Every structure is written in C-alpha cells, then in structure tokens.
Amino acid sequence: MPKPIYVLNGPNLNRLGTREPQIYGSTTLSQVEEICREAAAGHALEFRQSNREYEIVDWIHEAIDRGDAIVINPAAYSFTSIAILDALKMFPGPIIELHISNIHRREQHYHKSYVSLAATAVIAGLGAQGYAVAVRAAIELKGRG
Ligand code: CA2
Numbered sequence: 001m002p003k004p005i006y007v008l009n010g011p012n013l014n015r016l017g018t019r020e021p022q023i024y025g026s027t028t029l030s031q032v033e034e035i036c037r038e039a040a041a042g043h044a045l046e047f048r049q050s051n052r053e054y055e056i057v058d059w060i061h062e063a064i065d066r067g068d069a070i071v072i073n074p075a076a077y078s079f080t081s082i083a084i085l086d087a088l089k090m091f092p093g094p095i096i097e098l099h100i101s102n103i104h105r106r107e108q109h110y111h112k113s114y115v116s117l118a119a120t121a122v123i124a125g126l127g128a129q130g131y132a133v134a135v136r137a138a139i140e141l142k143g144r145g
Contacts, residue, residue, distance in 0.1 A: 010075030
C-alpha cells in the first residue's frame with residue numbers, strides 16, 4: 001500500500017484567491033488541491049490547511065508515522081515556528097517547502113524561513129503551479145529512498 005504525500009498549508013491560505021492577486025494570483029485553495037492531485041497522477045495525497053500551529057505539528061507527526069513525503073507551505077509560520085521546524089526535523093523523507101510568491105523579493109520579515117533549515121528543497125515564486133512542481137519533486141525524491 002503506497003504511503004500518501006502530505007501537502008500541508010498554513011494560516012490564511014484558506015482565503016487564497018480572494019485578495020492580493022498581484023502577489024498570490026487568483027487561484028483558490030480548492031483549485032490548488034486539484035493542481036496537486038493532477039500532479040500526483042493517482043499517487044495517494046493528503047491535502048490539508050490549518051490556521052493553527054499545533055494542528056500542523058500534529059499532521060507532521062501523522063506524516064512521520066504514515067507519509068512518504070511532505071510538501072509544506074507554512075505561510076507566516078515559516079518565519080516564526082520553531083515547533084514546526086522541530087517536527088519536520090523528525091521526518092525521514094523528502095520535505096519540499098513551497099511559497100506561492102518569491103519571499104526574497106518581499107519585505108525583510110519574509111526572508112528568513114526556519115522551515116528551510118529542515119527542507120530538502122525550497123520552491124518560491126512559481127505561483128500556484130509551484131505546487132505541481134513540488135508534488136512531482138516529492139514523488140521523484142521519495143523514490144530515491
Ligand atoms: O507566498 C506564499 O505562499 C506565502 O507562504 C504566503 C504567506 C506569506 O506569509 C508568506 O510570506 C508567503 C501568506 C498567505 C496569506 O494568505 C492569503 C490569503 C488570501 C489571499 C492571499 C494570500
């Protein structure tokens with residue numbers, strides 16, 4: 001039985017597509033889920049979003065027990081959460097950190113992601129299509145063991 005890829009989304013991303021389209025585009029989170037499922041091409045996928053740090057930590061623990069790879073857009077928790085960093089450090093498989101926008105072109109407080117310290121790879125600035133790239137990369141990397 002293949003293990004799922006966990007696609008985890010952090011705070012405010014449930015509102016995607018409703019504001020700041022010049023930065024984040026107009027794709028909604030449910031359309032992002034479709035993009036991920038298409039990219040996964042039948043591979044099992046758990047797609048989740050939460051505005052609560054502890055819930056994301058719990059999902060990372062779940063992925064440690066039963067997941068193959070993690071794609072995570074931690075949103076604002078990227079820049080604040082040692083708890084998410086610590087949880088990700090326990091995950092043995094590939095971790096792709098994903099940002100819709102290019103965080104390095106933005107204000108200073110978006111430049112230092114704690115999550116990057118645990119990530120296998122970081123994708124930023126490809127818009128919603130970055131999720132497709134991330135899911136494909138996760139499938140490829142998990143296959144390398
Ligand atoms: O570019 C990304 O994907 C971000 O992770 C999004 C985060 C931001 O804190 C990061 O710096 C970069 C914020 C997401 C805000 O959520 C939105 C809600 C509605 C419309 C647009 C964005």
